[in-house]
Amino acid sequence: MDTGSKDFARRRALLATLLAGIGAVLTGAALYPVWRFLAPRKGAEAQDQVALSRDQVPLGGAHFFNFRGRPAVVLQTRAGHFTAFSAVCTHLGCVIQWQAAEQRFLCPCHAGLFSAEGAVLGGPPPRPLESLAVSLRDDQILVG
Ligand code: FES
Structure with a gap:
């Protein structure tokens, strides 16, 4: 494999990792309010x-x-x-x-x-x- 195709493969892997990270953050941001809504409240019994x-x-x-x-x-x-x-x-x-x-x-x-x-x-x-x-x-x- 020549140097150009190795660089291309590294850049492609880096881009895939970045996109996966951004996807994970966006998914977490979207699901967090749903989890907060569905999770039992702390101290709900006392209230x-x-x-x-x-x-x-x-x-x-x-x-x-x-x-x-x-x-x-x-x-x-x-x-x-x-x-x-x-x-x-x-x-x-x-x-x-x-x-x-x-x-x-x-x-x-x-x-x-x-x-x-x-x-x-x-x-x-x-x-x-x-x-x-x-x-x-x-x-x-x-x-x-
Ligand atoms: S809301 Fe209709 S009588 Fe109370």
């Missing part, structure tokens, strides 16, 4: 429970908060009795509002109505509000 102060929820009132990245609400319907729900309407996903005078939830999008227990009272929502687990510890309300 699954939200602690609220009892003072934040007046008797007959509601307190809205974020639960697992979505709107939620906790009510105190009787003294010391707390219930929590997803604040996302089961019709098309609008955020419900608490009507203290009527002791019910109103969905402002299509006038869906829910009771203080989350049951559908009227309008288009097909299902009750999603109920969330509530426990009490000292002066805190733990949701989730």
